[in-house]
Amino acid sequence: MINLIIILFGLSLLYISAISRLEGYIKALAFQGFLLTILVLNSFGHLNPWNFAFLILETLGFKAIIIPQFLMRTIRENEISRETEPYISHFYSLLFTSLIFALGFFLAYWAREHVAGLGHLHFGISISTIVFGLFIILTRKKLITHTMGFMIVENGIFLLSLSKVHEMPMIVNTGVLLDIFLVVLLLGIFINKIESTIENPDVDRLTYLKD
Amino acid sequence: MIASLLIAPLVLSAGLLLARSWTLNRLALLMYAILHLSCSFRLYGNPESFLAYFQTDHLNILFLFVVSILFAGIAIYCQDFLSDETMALKANTYFTVGLLLFVFSLTGATLSSHLGLFWVFMEATTLSSAPLVYFYGTRSTMEATWKYIFICSIGISLAFVGIILLSMGETRNFDSLFFHDLYAHVGQVMPFWLKIAFPFLLIGFGTKMGLAPVHAWLPDAHSEAPSPVSALLSGALLNTAFLGILRVTKLINLAQLGRITSLLFLWVGFLSLFVGAVFLLRNKNYKRMLAYSSIENMGILAIGIGAGGLGVWAAMLHLFAHSLSKASLFLTSGNILKIYQSKHIEDAKGLLEKDPRSGWIWILSFFSLMGFPPFPIFLSKFFILMALWQKGYAILALLFIVLVIVILYGMGRSILVMSLGEIERPVVTQKLPGLVYWPQIIFLLLLFGAGFLPPVLCQLLDQTASAF
Numbered sequence: 001m002i003n004l005i006i007i008l009f010g011l012s013l014l015y016i017s018a019i020s021r022l023e024g025y026i027k028a029l030a031f032q033g034f035l036l037t038i039l040v041l042n043s044f045g046h047l048n049p050w051n052f053a054f055l056i057l058e059t060l061g062f063k064a065i066i067i068p069q070f071l072m073r074t075i076r077e078n079e080i081s082r083e084t085e086p087y088i089s090h091f092y093s094l095l096f097t098s099l100i101f102a103l104g105f106f107l108a109y110w111a112r113e114h115v116a117g118l119g120h121l122h123f124g125i126s127i128s129t130i131v132f133g134l135f136i137i138l139t140r141k142k143l144i145t146h147t148m149g150f151m152i153v154e155n156g157i158f159l160l161s162l163s164k165v166h167e168m169p170m171i172v173n174t175g176v177l178l179d180i181f182l183v184v185l186l187l188g189i190f191i192n193k194i195e196s197t198i199e200n201p202d203v204d205r206l207t208y209l210k211d
Numbered sequence: 212m213i214a215s216l217l218i219a220p221l222v223l224s225a226g227l228l229l230a231r232s233w234t235l236n237r238l239a240l241l242m243y244a245i246l247h248l249s250c251s252f253r254l255y256g257n258p259e260s261f262l263a264y265f266q267t268d269h270l271n272i273l274f275l276f277v278v279s280i281l282f283a284g285i286a287i288y289c290q291d292f293l294s295d296e297t298m299a300l301k302a303n304t305y306f307t308v309g310l311l312l313f314v315f316s317l318t319g320a321t322l323s324s325h326l327g328l329f330w331v332f333m334e335a336t337t338l339s340s341a342p343l344v345y346f347y348g349t350r351s352t353m354e355a356t357w358k359y360i361f362i363c364s365i366g367i368s369l370a371f372v373g374i375i376l377l378s379m380g381e382t383r384n385f386d387s388l389f390f391h392d393l394y395a396h397v398g399q400v401m402p403f404w405l406k407i408a409f410p411f412l413l414i415g416f417g418t419k420m421g422l423a424p425v426h427a428w429l430p431d432a433h434s435e436a437p438s439p440v441s442a443l444l445s446g447a448l449l450n451t452a453f454l455g456i457l458r459v460t461k462l463i464n465l466a467q468l469g470r471i472t473s474l475l476f477l478w479v480g481f482l483s484l485f486v487g488a489v490f491l492l493r494n495k496n497y498k499r500m501l502a503y504s505s506i507e508n509m510g511i512l513a514i515g516i517g518a519g520g521l522g523v524w525a526a527m528l529h530l531f532a533h534s535l536s537k538a539s540l541f542l543t544s545g546n547i548l549k550i551y552q553s554k555h556i557e558d559a560k561g562l563l564e565k566d567p568r569s570g571w572i573w574i575l576s577f578f579s580l581m582g583f584p585p586f587p588i589f590l591s592k593f594f595i596l597m598a599l600w601q602k603g604y605a606i607l608a609l610l611f612i613v614l615v616i617v618i619l620y621g622m623g624r625s626i627l628v629m630s631l632g633e634i635e636r637p638v639v640t641q642k643l644p645g646l647v648y649w650p651q652i653i654f655l656l657l658l659f660g661a662g663f664l665p666p667v668l669c670q671l672l673d674q675t676a677s678a679f
Contacts, residue, residue, distance in 0.1 A: 114401055150364060164375065167383075174330065178367070178368055184360060188360070
């Protein structure tokens with residue numbers, strides 16, 4: 001069951017790497033939030049009720065509903081074009097994603113003797129997700145896609161930290177603080193367009209400050 | 212003592228947001244600065260712990276002192292900065308509150324005795340300083356702030372991955388992230404996970420510290436922020452991130468994996484020194500020049516730690532001296548900006564003629580930063596060089612000398628052009644108040660005294676170096 005969820009999580013990354021519409025990214029992110037909710041539900045009984053409720057709220061409420069809604073609204077109101085504008089073609093994007101998965105599984109295989117109580121699949125996909133998020137940030141042009149890339153990194157970290165949910169729930173709770181950055185970045189994009197300080201939120205335009 | 216350090220800024224901030232007064236803003240900064248300084252002095256002889264999560268020990272007391280001294284100087288400088296009549300009251304209050312919260316998060320991070328808590332405060336430093344970097348609200352500050360938040364949030368995420376990996380290595384009957392627990396039970400953490408976690412923590416906190424190759428945010432944020440903020444960023448924030456790296460490195464060294472840390476430190480250290488040298492050769496903006504010099508000096512700290520032995524002691528001395536010299540330069544850059552209304556070196560010539568006091572402070576702080584005797588950076592660089600030599604890294608020692616000379620040339624040229632060149636543009640003729648010179652003069656006097664290695668300083672540095 002758990003493995004099925006984790007495989008679906010991995011598939012969502014492949015989906016993101018192959019599509020070219022921002023809405024698709026948002027749907028995939030919401031889907032990831034939903035999968036994380038199921039994983040948190042699975043740890044019911046190991047956590048104290050407050051902590052459990054907090055994590056459900058974080059994954060279902062925040063990651064799966066609020067943030068995707070807000071992203072949709074930002075795209076609509078800021079009139080951001082729906083193209084993700086990658087620097088590389090879909091073919092290479094998929095190829096690199098496959099390589100990232102290979103890297104993740106290789107690491108998991110390498111660490112197999114040292115991993116206690118953590119599935120190889122879980123570890124491999126978590127690491128792949130983190131690296132994949134960085135890959136999205138590096139290869140996509142728009143600031144809003146960068147923010148989504150950061151959210152993928154964050155989901156990967158959440159997935160990884162779930163492996164410690166029984167022994168150290170504190171770690172999972174601390175990781176949630178990364179969401180503050182996400183909110184700040186998103187609000188930055190949202191407000192910035194209204195005040196039109198940067199004319200077009202593309203990284204290509206972030207070249208005013210250089211040497 | 213620690214409780215008051217942590218609670219005072221929060222209470223003051225809340226009060227200021229309610230009161231909205233020009234005078235109270237300035238007064239609050241001074242009050243907290245005095246409190247900070249006196250608490251640091253009291254804590255030096257009497258280590259204390261608060262709620263088990265905060266404590267002073269031999270390692271962090273030096274860092275706390277540096278924050279205290281810098282903040283005291285900056286609070287004095289801000290008495291003038293915040294009396295600028297063109298600034299709106301709202302902006303004035305937000306700036307003050309931002310500064311208080313920034314110092315609060317720096318203090319919290321410095322005093323944290325728990326890796327997770329340290330991480331939380333590191334995150335808080337980014338969040339509290341971002342509005343300060345954005346203070347002028349122009350297009351370029353927007354860009355600098357975006358890069359600052361984005362790059363640092365990626366960095367801090369990677370540091371968090373490091374923390375998770377570290378905790379994965381802990382055996383079943385041991386699950387603590389308190390530094391003292393980790394040090395005492397280092398055998399309970401599997402070396403395999405320590406080895407994997409360390410690069411993540413180094414890159415993560417190294418982003419905040421401004422080590423190459425993850426330094427991209429630093430020149431932009433430092434040059435676009437108001438000068439007192441740049442001084443605090445460069446003098447205190449980078450050190451605090453360094454403290455985190457030191458704490459983790461100590462753990463790795465205790466696990467007998469010192470070879471890895473040493474190698475990594477030397478790599479990132481020389482890379483930072485190289486990046487600093489390359490960009491300092493072709494700088495056109497004096498605030499960016501100072502920022503690149505910070506990257507270079509963080510590289511020197513890393514090299515000192517990588518060399519080990521005497522190098523660690525020298526790195527601590529370097530840290531202290533760099534913070535004061537750089538803060539002095541950044542504060543003076545605020546004066547220069549005020550006089551010339553431009554950050555370009557070409558526009559800001561003839562400083563000695565236009566404002567002799569700023570000019571001399573500019574030159575002397577530069578001498579201090581470059582390590583002209585009797586300033587202490589001479590000793591710290593010399594000892595780091597010796598440490599490299601003793602370890603048998605002759606080629607690295609040579610490379611160190613070459614890069615330091617290149618930097619001296621690059622920066623020296625710009626500083627001389629600015630100090631001695633002929634004034635080419637019409638400049639503001641108003642006289643600057645004495646307040647904008649005193650902090651730098653105090654810093655320089657402290658540095659001058661420190662160059663003779665008084666016993667008090669030696670004792671502090673011995674303590675810090677042996678605690679690492």
